[in-house]
Amino acid sequence: MSATLAQVLQLASTTLPVGAFSYSQGLEWAIEAGLVHDEASAADWLAVTLEAGIGAWDATWVTHLMQAWAANDADAIRQLSERFLASRETRELYAETQQMGRSMLALVRDDAGVSVSTQALLEQLDRDLRLCYPTAWSALAQHRGIAVHDAVVAYLWAWLESAVLAAMKAVPLGQQAGQRLLLDLGGRLHATATRAMARAPDDCSNLLPGFTLASMNHETQYTRLFRS
Secondary structure (H helix, E strand, O other): OOHHHHHHHHHHOOOOOOOHHHOOOOHHHHHHOOOOOOHHHHHHHHHHHHHHHHOOOHHHHHHHHHHHHHOOOHHHHHHHHHHHHHOOOOHHHHHHHHHHHHHHHHHHHHOOOOOHHHHHHHHHHHHHOOOOHHHHHHHHHHHOOOOHHHHHHHHHHHHHHHHHHHHHHHOOOOHHHHHHHHHHHHOOHHHHHHHHHOOOHHHOOOOOHHHHHHHHHHOOOOOOOOOO
């Protein structure tokens, strides 16, 4: 196994200590409301979120952030970070990306090979804006020399695996159902990443009214396992 592959797998792992396991991004409310109640409905929810949400927005941001990090373009990194934070429609989603971004920053600090300028910019963004997760994640991916397409697929896989684990816990679904979801939806990641990389930020949309309403309703949900 090459070191690069190992580094990609680490960034795609649910063991990455950024707290992803504690979020469902509104899925928990969708389960409470009966919108997601079995394997088929979970597959539908996750597929739409993948194709029209994270795959149509976050993945493009990771692409352009990695390119900006490679070019040492601090202005572009700041602008992309500001726009990503502005796209977080609810308090929970904003708090999620901020918490995960800060946790990712802790990993960057522990990586002795990250340049002083990269770490300084991340620290400044955290002070000025509140650091968002894609900005910190893409910085480490670019620093490790991961190809952009591989990095985008890894980012999408990390989200997918975390979302499937949330569904397994809250629906609940069995382990075999979870593996079927990962196999089916995971098979779409290559094409989703390719489409995302071809988009300019101005051509992106993350219009998912049901997703946003689920996140809003989760903020006042009486009984919760997840933070979003």
